[in-house]
Amino acid sequence: xxxxxxxxxxxxxxxxxxxxxxxxxxxxxxxxxxxxxxxxxxxxxxxxxxxxxxxxxxxxxxxxxxxxxxxxxxxxxxxxxxxxxxxxxxxxxxxxxxxxxxxxxxxxxxxxxxxxxxxxxxxxxxxxxxxxxxxxxxxxxxxxxxxxxxxxxxxxxxxxxxxxxxxxxxxxxxxxxxxxxxxxxxxxxxxxxxxxxxxxxxxxxxxxxxxxxxxxxxxxxxxxxxxxxxxxxxxxxxxxxxxxxxxxxxxxxxxxxxxxxxxxxxxxxxxxxxxxxxxxxxxxxxxxxxxxxxxxxxxxxxxxxxxxxxxxxxxxxxxxxxxxxxxxxxxxxxxxxxxxxxxxxxxxxxxxxxxxxxxxxxxxxxxxxxxxxxxxxxxxxxxxxxxxxxxxxxxxxxxxxxxxxxxxxxxxxxxxxxxxxxxxxxxxxxxxxxxxxxxxxxxxxxxxxxxxxxxxxxxxxxxxxxxxxxxxxxxxxxxxxxxxxxxxxxxxxxxxxxxxxxxxxxxxxxxxxxxxxxxxxxxxxxxxxxxxxxxxxxxxxxxxx
Amino acid sequence: xxxxxxxxxxxxxxxxxxxxxxxxxxxxxxxxxxxxxxxxxxxxxxxxxxxxxxxxxxxxxxxxxxxxxxxxxxxxxxxxxxxxxxxxxxxxxxxxxxxxxxxxxxxxxxxxxxxxxxxxxxxxxxxxxxxxxxxxxxxxxxxxxxxxxxxxxxxxxxxxxxxxxxxxxxxxxxxxxxxxxxxxxxxxxxxxxxxxxxxx
Numbered sequence: 001x002x003x004x005x006x007x008x009x010x011x012x013x014x015x016x017x018x019x020x021x022x023x024x025x026x027x028x029x030x031x032x033x034x035x036x037x038x039x040x041x042x043x044x045x046x047x048x049x050x051x052x053x054x055x056x057x058x059x060x061x062x063x064x065x066x067x068x069x070x071x072x073x074x075x076x077x078x079x080x081x082x083x084x085x086x087x088x089x090x091x092x093x094x095x096x097x098x099x100x101x102x103x104x105x106x107x108x109x110x111x112x113x114x115x116x117x118x119x120x121x122x123x124x125x126x127x128x129x130x131x132x133x134x135x136x137x138x139x140x141x142x143x144x145x146x147x148x149x150x151x152x153x154x155x156x157x158x159x160x161x162x163x164x165x166x167x168x169x170x171x172x173x174x175x176x177x178x179x180x181x182x183x184x185x186x187x188x189x190x191x192x193x194x195x196x197x198x199x200x201x202x203x204x205x206x207x208x209x210x211x212x213x214x215x216x217x218x219x220x221x222x223x224x225x226x227x228x229x230x231x232x233x234x235x236x237x238x239x240x241x242x243x244x245x246x247x248x249x250x251x252x253x254x255x256x257x258x259x260x261x262x263x264x265x266x267x268x269x270x271x272x273x274x275x276x277x278x279x280x281x282x283x284x285x286x287x288x289x290x291x292x293x294x295x296x297x298x299x300x301x302x303x304x305x306x307x308x309x310x311x312x313x314x315x316x317x318x319x320x321x322x323x324x325x326x327x328x329x330x331x332x333x334x335x336x337x338x339x340x341x342x343x344x345x346x347x348x349x350x351x352x353x354x355x356x357x358x359x360x361x362x363x364x365x366x367x368x369x370x371x372x373x374x375x376x377x378x379x380x381x382x383x384x385x386x387x388x389x390x391x392x393x394x395x396x397x398x399x400x401x402x403x404x405x406x407x408x409x410x411x412x413x414x415x416x417x418x419x420x421x422x423x424x425x426x427x428x429x430x431x432x433x434x435x436x437x438x439x440x441x442x443x444x445x446x447x448x449x450x451x452x453x454x455x456x457x458x459x460x461x462x463x464x465x466x467x468x469x470x471x472x473x474x475x476x477x478x479x480x481x482x483x484x485x486x487x488x489x490x491x492x493x494x495x496x497x498x499x500x501x502x503x504x505x506x507x508x509x510x511x512x513x514x515x516x517x518x519x520x521x522x523x524x525x526x527x528x529x530x531x532x533x534x535x536x537x538x539x540x541x542x543x544x545x
Numbered sequence: 546x547x548x549x550x551x552x553x554x555x556x557x558x559x560x561x562x563x564x565x566x567x568x569x570x571x572x573x574x575x576x577x578x579x580x581x582x583x584x585x586x587x588x589x590x591x592x593x594x595x596x597x598x599x600x601x602x603x604x605x606x607x608x609x610x611x612x613x614x615x616x617x618x619x620x621x622x623x624x625x626x627x628x629x630x631x632x633x634x635x636x637x638x639x640x641x642x643x644x645x646x647x648x649x650x651x652x653x654x655x656x657x658x659x660x661x662x663x664x665x666x667x668x669x670x671x672x673x674x675x676x677x678x679x680x681x682x683x684x685x686x687x688x689x690x691x692x693x694x695x696x697x698x699x700x701x702x703x704x705x706x707x708x709x710x711x712x713x714x715x716x717x718x719x720x721x722x723x724x725x726x727x728x729x730x731x732x733x734x735x736x737x738x739x740x741x742x743x744x745x
Contacts, residue, residue, distance in 0.1 A: 004572065005572075006568050006569065006572050006578060115583065168581055168607050168608065169607070171581060171582050171583065172579060172580060172581040172582070172607040173564075173568060173578065173579070173580040173581075173582070174577075174578055174579045174580070174604075174607075175572055175577060175578055245607070248605045248606045248607065249605070249606050249608075251605035251606070252605040252606035252610065255605070324606075324608045324610075325606045325608060325609075325610040326610055326611050329610070345610070345611070345612040345613070346612060346634065347611040347612035347630050347631075348612070348629045348630050348632060349629075349630065350627075350629065350630055351626040351627065351629050351660060353623060353626055353652045353656055353657060353660055354623055354624070354626045354627035355623075355648065355650050355651070355652065356592075356648075357555065357590075357591050357592040357623075357624075357647070357648050358591055358648075359556065359589035359590055359591035360589060360590045360591070360647065361589065362589065362590070392589065395589065399649075467589075
């Protein structure tokens with residue numbers, strides 16, 4: 001029996017995975033993927049079945065934990081944002097080589113237009129690179145359905161499967177038909193072929209040849225996938241290749257049906273025969289895909305094509321940023337200006353009074369104290385440089401603080417500050433949050449400790465993973481012990497609570513750390529104002545006498 | 546029926562609760578819904594918006610095409626103006642008049658009022674003040690939902706039921722305060738619609 005529920009794309013997938021016999025979910029919070037884990041953490045079936053849903057320290061540990069569960073024969077998922085797959089890339093690429101045993105789904109959420117990210121990388125390239133198939137839901141219902149389908153695909157071909165989300169699907173809600181009862185879970189069973197799980201060169205060479213054959217079989221599976229289709233059209237002056245969520249924008253424009261032959265793709269590797277057929281029947285092709293031009297590049301190749309191919313690379317579709325119905329329509333208008341359905345509608349001009357309103361740190365946020373004090377102290381030095389990191393405190397780059405000189409990736413504050421200090425930069429200061437520190441900062445700090453680098457590391461501890469909405473931070477209560485355990489001398493470690501009365505003391509600590517040689521770590525601490533508010537609400541209102 | 550609504554405001558103001566309630570009501574009615582929202586970095590005091598589409602027909606796109614929105618529903622006057630290119634020719638703007646000033650270059654209030662005042666299809670009043678009158682100062686968003694409700698083809702009783710469902714965990718008092726805010730907002734909007742229709 002099916003019931004209707006209103007679910008985000010992320011939640012629909014999580015619900016589908018639970019109902020398809022999920023045994024463990026692993027992940028690190030990252031917009032727009034976070035709600036997958038949060039749904040499982042709050043789900044009664046997941047609780048009753050004791051489905052694993054604890055956050056991991058980072059995407060790589062999460063990935064390997066999920067793969068370990070798959071090795072043991074159970075169905076697992078791992079969730080992350082697109083750049084999280086970079087952190088997990090070593091495990092990811094090699095998991096194509098080991099393959100999967102129990103079904104394993106890699107739910108990775110891309111962020112075209114960079115709503116909350118530092119780049120626009122497209123995870124489909126990773127799939128191709130690692131010989132791992134990709135499913136790309138175009139609707140919340142497909143996100144639900146693809147969980148069960150993906151597990152079956154993963155088990156049939158004994159390989160992990162990427163479920164590629166994009167922001168607009170992850171964070172859009174729709175009514176979804178879900179199974180009223182969850183299906184059975186796997187029982188523990190070990191891989192029939194144990195050799196390929198030990199990636200020593202002799203095993204790897206044998207497996208690599210086999211993997212290429214598996215990938216060929218997956219190409220065939222794409223031709224008959226229920227998520228890929230060829231729809232004929234009456235007007236063959238144009239053929240359209242559309243993938244994932246872009247298909248919705250096409251449907252929005254052609255509500256009465258699209259006149260052009262269309263190939264819809266939501267399962268990769270690419271269904272080559274379908275695409276060749278389209279190219280053989282149409283005068284030119286338009287490629288509509290959310291993210292980077294993955295299909296378009298494959299279609300263009302290097303050789304001159306007998307068919308004109310249009311898309312992001314020739315500017316028919318805008319080169320960067322996420323798609324929407326208007327962009328898709330404009331692209332079609334460029335190619336078929338006489339078509340009624342794509343003629344531009346009257347729309348009003350943007351109002352000049354509506355100026356931009358950038359995000360900012362909350363009132364009462366401890367990061368504010370850190371940046372204000374740091375700016376005051378550093379104003380006395382001509383060449384101070386502050387290396388930032390990923391989290392709410394990245395907003396320290398913006399007014400009123402304008403405190404940061406670099407932001408690269410998770411953990412790079414410490415290591416870039418170290419490199420700069422070795423180039424002679426002084427003061428060289430790293431600002432990193434607690435969750436980012438345990439994600440990717442600890443190894444860099446070990447480097448700095450081993451060389452006693454002349455730099456200051458500020459760990460601005462708000463006891464949570466704040467930017468993504470306040471998930472548990474894996475280092476909570478352990479930050480000082482971690483630093484000491486890595487070998488930091490106790491006299492180089494300073495802890496301060498971020499309270500108004502401690503503000504002068506905070507400045508003094510900064511100043512002294514900068515003026516004395518070598519590495520200093522200052523742990524500045526105040527609970528995130530958002531999670532504190534929630535914790536307060538949980539405890540209930542204060543009773544009045 | 547079909548309602549394409551742009552919900553607008555500043556991170557933390559509570560526009561997503563409006564979307565949630567309309568979503569619950571629409572689902573109960575057997576209508577189709579798509580609702581795209583913004584999470585993450587942009588929520589920290591920046592501008593936030595949500596595209597809410599409700600229809601008795603299948604909905605293709607999660608995003609509303611430009612010039613196609615039936616309604617702009619905003620908790621903040623400048624944010625209402627941000628989405629003018631989305632509004633259809635006969636579309637309405639329902640907005641709170643209370644500015645949320647957290648940026649140094651916020652426009653002159655008079656200029657904002659003039660721009661909004663020139664809109665033919667406008668419902669604008671101080672939603673927070675009405676909420677305070679109801680003894681529930683944090684229910685400005687429910688006043689706004691009430692003010693927008695005459696433009697949405699879902700019976701107000703059904704929306705009230707959804708409000709009760711969504712706030713049920715917070716106790717009967719909270720539910721009642723939010724219902725009161727909704728009703729006040731709706732009544733106020735109905736008055737204004739009458740005036741607008743009479744004057745035109």
